[in-house]
Amino acid sequence: MRSINKQTLLKGLNPQQKDAVLRTKGPLLVLAGAGSGKTRVIAYKFAYLTSALNSHPSSILTMTFTNKAAEEMRQRIEKLINKSVKGSWIGTFHSMCNRILRKDIEKLGFKREFVIYDEDDTCNLIRSILKEFRIHEAIYKGIASKITSLKASLIGPKKFLSITNNNDDHYGFDEKFARVYVRYQDELKRNNALDFDDLIMLTVKLFEKHPDILKKYNNEFSYIMIDEFQDTNVAQYRLSKFLAGTRKNICVVGDDDQSIYRFRGANVENILSFERDFPKTKVVRLEQNYRSTQNILEAACEIITKNSLRKPKKLWSERGEGEKLFYCITNDEREEARYIARSIRELYLKGRHSYGDFSVLYRINLQSRALEEAMIEYSLPYKVIGGVSFYQRKEIKDIVSYLKFITNPDDSISLKRIINCPPRGIGAATITRIENEARKKNKSLFETMKHITHSNGTATALKKKVGSFVRLIEKLMSYKTSDIRRILLQIIEKTEYVKSIDEERAENLKELVNSVDGKDLRVFLDTVALYSSSDDSHEGDSVSLMTLHSAKGLEFPVVFIAGVEDGVLPHFHAVKSPEELQEERRLFYVGMTRAQDLLILSSARKRTLYSLIQKQEASRFLNEMSPDCYLCIERKPRREILAAPVGGPISLVKFTPFITGARVKHPKWGVGVVRDCYGETEDLKVMVNFSSVGVKRLSLRFANLEKL
DNA sequence: CTAACGCTCAATCGA
DNA sequence: TGAGCGTTAG
Numbered sequence: 044m045r046s047i048n049k050q051t052l053l054k055g056l057n058p059q060q061k062d063a064v065l066r067t068k069g070p071l072l073v074l075a076g077a078g079s080g081k082t083r084v085i086a087y088k089f090a091y092l093t094s095a096l097n098s099h100p101s102s103i104l105t106m107t108f109t110n111k112a113a114e115e116m117r118q119r120i121e122k123l124i125n126k127s128v129k130g131s132w133i134g135t136f137h138s139m140c141n142r143i144l145r146k147d148i149e150k151l152g153f154k155r156e157f158v159i160y161d162e163d164d165t166c167n168l169i170r171s172i173l174k175e176f177r178i179h180e181a182i183y184k185g186i187a188s189k190i191t192s193l194k195a196s197l198i199g200p201k202k203f204l205s206i207t208n209n210n211d212d213h214y215g216f217d218e219k220f221a222r223v224y225v226r227y228q229d230e231l232k233r234n235n236a237l238d239f240d241d242l243i244m245l246t247v248k249l250f251e252k253h254p255d256i257l258k259k260y261n262n263e264f265s266y267i268m269i270d271e272f273q274d275t276n277v278a279q280y281r282l283s284k285f286l287a288g289t290r291k292n293i294c295v296v297g298d299d300d301q302s303i304y305r306f307r308g309a310n311v312e313n314i315l316s317f318e319r320d321f322p323k324t325k326v327v328r329l330e331q332n333y334r335s336t337q338n339i340l341e342a343a344c345e346i347i348t349k350n351s352l353r354k355p356k357k358l359w360s361e362r363g364e365g366e367k368l369f370y371c372i373t374n375d376e377r378e379e380a381r382y383i384a385r386s387i388r389e390l391y392l393k394g395r396h397s398y399g400d401f402s403v404l405y406r407i408n409l410q411s412r413a414l415e416e417a418m419i420e421y422s423l424p425y426k427v428i429g430g431v432s433f434y435q436r437k438e439i440k441d442i443v444s445y446l447k448f449i450t451n452p453d454d455s456i457s458l459k460r461i462i463n464c465p466p467r468g469i470g471a472a473t474i475t476r477i478e479n480e481a482r483k484k485n486k487s488l489f490e491t492m493k494h495i496t497h498s499n500g501t502a503t504a505l506k507k508k509v510g511s512f513v514r515l516i517e518k519l520m521s522y523k524t525s526d527i528r529r530i531l532l533q534i535i536e537k538t539e540y541v542k543s544i545d546e547e548r549a550e551n552l553k554e555l556v557n558s559v560d561g562k563d564l565r566v567f568l569d570t571v572a573l574y575s576s577s578d579d580s581h582e583g584d585s586v587s588l589m590t591l592h593s594a595k596g597l598e599f600p601v602v603f604i605a606g607v608e609d610g611v612l613p614h615f616h617a618v619k620s621p622e623e624l625q626e627e628r629r630l631f632y633v634g635m636t637r638a639q640d641l642l643i644l645s646s647a648r649k650r651t652l653y654s655l656i657q658k659q660e661a662s663r664f665l666n667e668m669s670p671d672c673y674l675c676i677e678r679k680p681r682r683e684i685l686a687a688p689v690g691g692p693i694s695l696v697k698f699t700p701f702i703t704g705a706r707v708k709h710p711k712w713g714v715g716v717v718r719d720c721y722g723e724t725e726d727l728k729v730m731v732n733f734s735s736v737g738v739k740r741l742s743l744r745f746a747n748l749e750k751l
Numbered sequence: 752c753t754a755a756c757g758c759t760c761a762a763t764c765g766a
Numbered sequence: 767t768g769a770g771c772g773t774t775a776g
Contacts, residue, residue: 108766137766162765181760239766306764407763409767429765463752470752575766592764614763630764653762654767752776759771 049095052123056087063294063327064088067096067266070287070321072314073296076358077343077636078334078598081296082112085268086119088294092266094124100131104267104286107135108274110578112596116270132264136279137239137573140246144237145565147256151245153235156565158451159572160236162187163440168234168456172226178219186223188306193224194240195276195308197247200225233487235453240308243278250285261288271596272297272317276308284320291321299354300347303592303630305623315354332358332636334598336365339642342672343635349667350625368673369643370607370665374680376410379647380417382678383603386643387586388421390601398424400600402587404634406612409652410605411588418586428589434571438540438548439555443571445534446527449520450564455488465543468508477509489516526562531555591634602638604631608646608659631664644673648680 053061063073063084075081089105092098107113113134120128132139141159149155160168169183169190193203203224207217231237237245250257267286269275272295275283287293295317302311318324332340340360347353373379387401403414411427418425433439441464444457451457463469481491496510515537522530535541535556541549561567587599591612606612613627635642650659708714 110766135766184761242766303764304766307766409762412767466753468752472752573766590764611763616763626764651767754774754776756774757772759769761769762767 049091052087052090052094056083057331059327059329059331060084060087063329064091066294066325066327067092068292070291070317070324071294072317072321072324072326073294073329074314074326074354074356075296075298075329076332076356077298077301077633078332079329079358080331080333081270081298081329082116082119082596084329085270085294085296086116086123088268089120089128090123098265100128102263102265104132104139104264105134105270106139106268106283107133107270109575109596110135110138110573112270113138114578135573136275136282137242138569140242140282141569141573143246143260144242144249147249147253148245150253150256151249153232153237153245154451154453156235156451158234158236158447158454158457159242159569160231160238160456161435161572162239163435164236164456165190165238167459168230169223169227172223172230176219176223176226178223186220189220190224190227191240192308194238194244195278197244197278197281199244199248200228233453234455235451236456240278243276243282247278247281247285250282257285257288260286261290264288265290266292267294269293269295270297271301273299273302273311273314274304274307274309275313276310277313278308280310280313287321293321300350300356300629301595301633303595303626303633305626311352328356330356330358332360333362334639335360335636336362336640338365338367338672339635339638339640342368342642342668343632345669345672346628346635346664346667347632350628352625366641367671369641369676370673371643371645371676371678372661373645373647373678374649375647376413376606376650377417378678379605379645380413381420382645383414383605383643384417384421384423386603387423387601390641391423396600398584398586401603402589402594402597402599402601402637403603403605404589404591404594404637405605406591406614406630407606408590410611414588414605418588424583424585426583426585426587428587429593432574433551433554434574436548436551438544438551442531442534442540442552442555443568445519445538446530446564446568448516449523449530450568452489452520453487458488462512465538465540467512469512473505473509489513523564527564527567528556528559530564531559591630594637595633598637598639600639601641601643602634603643603645604634605645606647606650607631607644607662607665608650609662610652610657610659611650612662612664628664631662 053064056064057080060080060083063071064087067088073081073084075084085105089100089103092103093100105113105116107116117128117133120133132142134142144153144157145155148157166183166187169186170180173180173183173186193199198206200221204221207221231241250260264286267283269283274297283293283295295314297314299311299314302309302314305311318326335343337360340358344358371379371382373382383403387398390396390401391398405411405414408430411430415425415427434443441461444460448454448457448461459474462474477488477491477495480495481488484491484494486494492509492513496506496513519530519534519537522533525533535552541552544552559567587597591604604612609615609618612631613624617623617627644665646661647659650657707717
């Protein structure tokens with residue numbers, strides 16, 4: 044095995060990156076612009092700490108936001124130090140907290156077998172509470188998001204009550220909400236369940252109430268690193284401070300311009316107040332961008348500088364000027380999608396790109412539909428990253444709920460999900476009856492059901508149905524210690540679930556069974572719960588379609604941003620508040636800075652949104668860019684192919700009359716295949732491979748080419 | 752109780 | 767556009 048020495052390790056870094064890597068003692072804030080190699084810094088720092096300073100990998104805590112980022116980080120590190128870092132603390136905030144809580148959560152009154160509720164589960168819980176309280180059920184989403192933001196700010200129900208009680212103005216709704224919040228948290232505990240935000244909040248609580256446990260971790264971690272620090276919320280920041288301990292060997296890396304998770308409680312101010320909270324913080328700025336051409340970078344910077352409240356920075360790139368941006372105005376989303384698909388096909392056929400080099404970014408998920416259709420129409424292999432994930436499918440969630448329930452019989456939300464799925468004659472009325480009974484006796488739903496099967500007072504029909512369900516579950520519970528594949532197969536078999544679904548869904552279940560690799564049920568359930576759809580791999584050579592949010596941290600040679608329109612980007616929900624508008628601008632900035640070589644923006648004059656055909660205006664952000672940043676291509680209404688210059692000459696492949704790969708006929712040389720098509724509109728050149736004479740370059744104006 | 756039907760309503764971003 | 771709901775017949 045090759046051990047790396049300090050010199051070779053540092054060789055691959057620029058002076059600022061080197062600075063950041065070498066500063067191992069005390070707090071460090073790395074302000075890393077887009078594409079400036081921040082992941083690189085973290086990976087190298089990890090390598091430096093372990094190889095040069097002989098720290099043990101498990102003494103370094105590295106936290107990221109997504110599983111994918113964590114996985115990439117791990118791979119980079121392993122490649123650098125040439126050994127496995129399995130079992131070390133590299134992971135997401137949520138998974139690290141889960142790991143901590145699994146050990147000690149009993150001290151907070153939860154059982155160690157707690158399950159993690161996803162958004163679906165929490166919404167179901169909230170709805171059932173609202174129903175019980177006779178509050179209009181439709182507001183459950185608002186309640187959910189309010190609870191999320193409170194927990195993100197470390198305000199649990201108790202604290203919330205004390206705040207609202209001291210505030211005379213807030214009766215009415217707030218008091219009602221407080222009751223719901225209290226009840227919600229109470230129910231979670233009864234169900235032995237945690238929501239996503241609890242994972243963080245309760246870990247903080249654990250450290251607050253049990254300094255001895257914190258101390259244990261403080262001893263364990265001699266260094267902590269946090270990626271995407273601009274996206275931390277108050278709770279995560281507090282957690283970081285706890286973990287930094289007294290040594291304060293904490294390195295946070297982030298870019299305030301890329302903070303795009305405000306709605307999830309992210310607090311850009313964390314990055315701005317870090318220096319205040321950690322005196323003697325060393326600040327390192329990474330301003331050299333290694334990703335994009337100057338043109339792209341300048342355009343992006345022009346836009347982001349319109350934001351106030353940001354740390355000033357000047358990104359620069361040694362890469363050449365590169366192509367200008369393209370901006371294409373189309374008539375509607377279908378035309379836009381086809382324009383994008385055609386551009387991809389033509390660029391691909393030129394041979395310099397693989398499909399994986401392209402990504403199409405958009406603001407809202409529903410834009411993916413038109414884009415997908417165009418991808419199919421043009422036979423382009425594509426992959427939608429994010430969106431409804433595999434684990435959110437009904438059939439998958441149902442079966443996973445059986446698993447969850449087997450491990451944790453207190454989980455009444457999962458129980459309610461599976462109790463009549465597949466249908467076994469236990470409907471809403473019966474469930475309500477059992478629920479009432481359970482509440483009266485202060486027992487769990489399942490215990491109550493067991494009780495019903497043994498008692499005499501109940502109707503025999505009901506007893507029979509409930510009884511056979513209880514026996515089914517008990518049977519399944521007996522497999523608890525087998526490996527998951529076996530448990531899954533048993534669940535599917537014993538419940539006869541497949542009988543109630545169609546072929547496609549049955550296929551998905553097969554896929555679920557096949558995807559299981561580990562043996563441990565707990566690990567499997569945690570993985571599923573903490574899985575996010577943007578963790579999907581980009582494997583295989585295909586065009587990536589995803590939201591701007593999912594694109595963070597990624598890069599592509601060619602990037603399309605679709606729907607650069609007011610109301611879409613910025614989203615109409617955001618235009619009212621200046622803060623949110625700034626966030627939209629950052630989102631646009633994040634998207635633009637994903638591009639390495641080519642950046643193509645597009646908008647539609649009209650777009651069907653929520654089944655309404657809306658007239659759309661170009662995004663206000665476009666006016667913030669100087670017009671010579673980009674070439675504008677306008678598709679005129681009612682014309683087949685039209686290329687009317689608005690901002691300058693046009694040279695994007697798409698608008699050339701001859702598509703690469705097309706068959707053409709020349710009066711003299713006969714039939715040939717177009718290899719390339721380039722140049723300005725007034726003087727387009729084509730490269731054609733004729734079977735008679737080989738490759739010829741022709742000027743379109745003079746060559747009398749006929750399309751075949 | 753189930754299943755099928757038609758109606759209403761909501762639809763940003765996501766761990 | 768579709769998910770979720772109430773209504774209806776079986």
